[in-house]
Amino acid sequence: MADLVKRCVDAGLKMTGQRRVILKVLGQSEDHPSVEDVYERARVLDESISIATVYRTLGLLDELNLVIRHEFQEGYARYEVNLDHHHHLVDLETGKVIEFQNEELEELKEKIARDLGYELIDHRLELYGKKLEER
Amino acid sequence: MADLVKRCVDAGLKMTGQRRVILKVLGQSEDHPSVEDVYERARVLDESISIATVYRTLGLLDELNLVIRHEFQEGYARYEVNLDHHHHLVDLETGKVIEFQNEELEELKEKIARDLGYELIDHRLELYGKKLEER
DNA sequence: GTAGCTGCAAACTCTTTGCAACTCT
DNA sequence: AGAGTTGCAAAGAGTTTGCAGCTAC
Numbered sequence: 001m002a003d004l005v006k007r008c009v010d011a012g013l014k015m016t017g018q019r020r021v022i023l024k025v026l027g028q029s030e031d032h033p034s035v036e037d038v039y040e041r042a043r044v045l046d047e048s049i050s051i052a053t054v055y056r057t058l059g060l061l062d063e064l065n066l067v068i069r070h071e072f073q074e075g076y077a078r079y080e081v082n083l084d085h086h087h088h089l090v091d092l093e094t095g096k097v098i099e100f101q102n103e104e105l106e107e108l109k110e111k112i113a114r115d116l117g118y119e120l121i122d123h124r125l126e127l128y129g130k131k132l133e134e135r
Numbered sequence: 136m137a138d139l140v141k142r143c144v145d146a147g148l149k150m151t152g153q154r155r156v157i158l159k160v161l162g163q164s165e166d167h168p169s170v171e172d173v174y175e176r177a178r179v180l181d182e183s184i185s186i187a188t189v190y191r192t193l194g195l196l197d198e199l200n201l202v203i204r205h206e207f208q209e210g211y212a213r214y215e216v217n218l219d220h221h222h223h224l225v226d227l228e229t230g231k232v233i234e235f236q237n238e239e240l241e242e243l244k245e246k247i248a249r250d251l252g253y254e255l256i257d258h259r260l261e262l263y264g265k266k267l268e269e270r
Numbered sequence: 271g272t273a274g275c276t277g278c279a280a281a282c283t284c285t286t287t288g289c290a291a292c293t294c295t
Numbered sequence: 296a297g298a299g300t301t302g303c304a305a306a307g308a309g310t311t312t313g314c315a316g317c318t319a320c
Contacts, residue, residue, distance in 0.1 A: 014274060014319050035309080050277045055310060071206045075285085076309060089251055102247055105240075109262060113238055116224055118264035125260045127244060129253035149299060170284080185302045190285060210310085211275050211284060 004066060004081070008101070011064050021046045022057045032070060032078040032088075032097055072126065089127040138202060146199050156181045158193045165248070167205060167213040167223075167232055207232070207261065224262040 004023045009015055025033075025041040033041070039054045058079055061067040070078045072090060087105070089098040105125070113120035139158045144150055160176040161168075168176070174189045196202040205213045205243070207225060219267055222240070224233040248255035 016275060020224070026244055031318070048277080050289060051282070052278075052311080056275085059311095069208070071208055073204070073206055089248060089253060091253070093255055098251060100147055100247060101253060102243070105243055105247070108237070108243065112181075112235060112240070113224060113262050113264050114267075116233060116235060116264075117267050118224060118226070119267050120262055120264045122263040123261060125244075126258060127248050127253070127255055128257040129248050129251075129255045132249075132252055132254050151294065151300060153301070183302080187286080187303075191300085194286090243307060 007064070007066055008061075013060065018046065018049050018053050019057055022054060025059075026067065026079070029080070032072075032080045034076055034078050036076075038079065040104050070124075080087075080095060087125040087127070089129055092128050092130055141198075142201055143197070148195065149270065153177075153184050153188050154192055156184060157189060161196075161202065161214070161216050164215070167215045169211055169213050173214065176234075214220075215250070222260040222262070224264055227263050227265055 004008045004027055005015060005020065008023070013019065021039060021042050024045065025038055029038075029041070031037075035051070035058060035085055038058065039049070039051045040075060042054060049122065058069075060107055062079075067133055068082050069081050070080070070088075071080050072078060072088070083105075084101070086099045086101045089100060090096075091098065109125075110120055113123075139162055140150060140155065143154065143158070148154065156173075156174065156177050159180065160173055164176070166172075170186070170193060170235075173193065174184070174186045177184045177189060193202060193204070193212075194236045197204045197214075201217055202214050203217050205214060205215070205223075207223075219236070221234045222237060225231070226233065227228075240253055244258055245255055248258075
């Protein structure tokens, strides 16, 4: 989280109270909060913060690539701090989002892009599934 | 396209003039049109069609799984007829969408979901890339 | 001091919906 | 005939923006 602050300052952003709060909220979130979620969590720490600032800040963080913006086919965006690279499996029954990584997949994606004549800049894989019966 | 009409009728939908037009437009589209795109193309064939009907029809087709709804991180939805299963590579410089299939990828996804204890229902993979210099 | 940031409210974009009229079956 | 469908316009959700005042640097 302190790292997030530093990276913002390095990028030339002014470290205002509101931004500090939003970064703290993001750093503490272990899920994939919507803008509204971030707003509510930030409000607990600073009553006066406005949702416009949350939108603006998340937009900036996304540009700086400090945060990843997701659209899980829900009609609104969700964010997460850009730490390790991973993908998501969405539980269709509960909406729960499970993270996973897979080295084989990473290599395969690079290869597919290269074969198509492209340099891979970004990508996203989302799986949507139902829990298998436990037995 | 005739197949699309049949599948709608089988599903219990009334085959109105507007729906016939929208299905025709979808059947003829080789890209991934937005709602607005479908609306404009449909209007050429039937001046009187409204965008509300396009939204409603695409929603129904999506429910019936005759169409796939995409959100390529653009803030609006794009649709395509659900024919063969494939994925997309988005050219970040031109916005062009390239389709591809990869058997190895299909298997890997099934495996990942299974290993996480899930039955894979749906999934989406999008690659974002820049064209490699030709040489 | 000043460029950048903020809250507020209004505006914007995409999508959905209530309703009265209409149309497939 | 009647349930389903339509166009219209209004409403809704999510997001962006103009502006005057404020604040980090």
